[in-house]
Amino acid sequence: MQLSANTTAPYEDPLFQIDWDAVDHQCWWLPPDALSLAGVPEFEALPLADRQRLSHCEYLHLLQTGLWLEALFVERLALLAWRSGDPHTRAAYLREIREEAGHSLMFVELIRRSGIALALPQSAGVRLGHALGRWIPPGSALFWAMVVIGEELPNRLNRQLQRGVEDVTLSSVVFRIARIHSRDEAMHAALARRQCEEATRRSAPWRLALLSRVLAPMLGAFTRHVHYPPAPVYETAGLRPARRWRALALRNPVRRALARQTAAPTLEFLRRIGWNLRQDDAARHP
Ligand SMILES: [Fe+2]
Numbered sequence: 497m498q499l500s501a502n503t504t505a506p507y508e509d510p511l512f513q514i515d516w517d518a519v520d521h522q523c524w525w526l527p528p529d530a531l532s533l534a535g536v537p538e539f540e541a542l543p544l545a546d547r548q549r550l551s552h553c554e555y556l557h558l559l560q561t562g563l564w565l566e567a568l569f570v571e572r573l574a575l576l577a578w579r580s581g582d583p584h585t586r587a588a589y590l591r592e593i594r595e596e597a598g599h600s601l602m603f604v605e606l607i608r609r610s611g612i613a614l615a616l617p618q619s620a621g622v623r624l625g626h627a628l629g630r631w632i633p634p635g636s637a638l639f640w641a642m643v644v645i646g647e648e649l650p651n652r653l654n655r656q657l658q659r660g661v662e663d664v665t666l667s668s669v670v671f672r673i674a675r676i677h678s679r680d681e682a683m684h685a686a687l688a689r690r691q692c693e694e695a696t697r698r699s700a701p702w703r704l705a706l707l708s709r710v711l712a713p714m715l716g717a718f719t720r721h722v723h724y725p726p727a728p729v730y731e732t733a734g735l736r737p738a739r740r741w742r743a744l745a746l747r748n749p750v751r752r753a754l755a756r757q758t759a760a761p762t763l764e765f766l767r768r769i770g771w772n773l774r775q776d777d778a779a780r781h782p
């Protein structure tokens with residue numbers, strides 16, 4: 497089986513494809529319409545520098561999430577690579593580990609250069625996801641379904657960032673990171689979808705029905721985590737009281753629409769291959 501298309505292209509270290517001296521704070525790190533408070537009148541009335549500061553912090557929240565997911569994924573993938581008897585499959589997994597390490601190195605470098613100290617994600621959803629991610633047997637249908645979710649949702653936000661918005665100056669460094677990351681992630685997601693489809697086909701219907709009850713809250717919690725940063729992100733952006741700003745984000749219809757739109761193709765894919773998920777499983781709010 498062809499696991500990855502990326503077998504012949506020479507590997508390029510992303511760290512050396514970015515002009516790190518160009519890191520700039522006088523610009524957006526996420527387009528204004530991709531922020532959790534986009535369209536909220538109290539937020540839109542703030543000075544430009546304050547709104548841009550939130551874009552820096554929300555982007556760092558995405559990077560922290562990326563670091564967490566990639567660490568978990570690399571750990572599990574290393575085990576799959578080790579166990580695989582097929583040299584092509586093993587090589588495909590090892591290439592993916594190499595690419596994820598390259599992404600994490602970019603994230604670490606931008607976090608370091610940002611001068612912004614953001615706490616590591618610690619929500620109940622993250623702790624549960626971490627525990628499940630380490631407990632679920634790698635290579636199982638549930639494992640690959642979680643990988644599909646973990647790869648696809650943040651990557652769709654990454655694409656939002658690259659689409660270009662008129663009159664918005666986006667950081668060239670962030671744009672480059674997003675482009676490199678989404679190119680690799682598109683291949684990772686394609687591989688995860690194929691593996692997920694195969695593993696799902698091998699699962700008995702009763703088992704899939706049971707596992708769907710585990711996956712549904714995970715999908716909801718992850719969608720929330722990605723789209724609704726925890727209060728410390730607002731605090732670090734200087735928006736206080738942070739809980740009030742977060743509550744505004746949670747009620748924000750613009751954000752809700754984006755969260756639905758971001759999760760929709762993944763939800764549709766999982767439902768199509770047999771997972772028992774409802775349309776609103778990705779859009780519940782705390
Ligand atoms: Fe990645």
Ligand SMILES: [Fe+2]
Pocket residue numbers: 596647680681684685
């Ligand atoms: Fe990936």
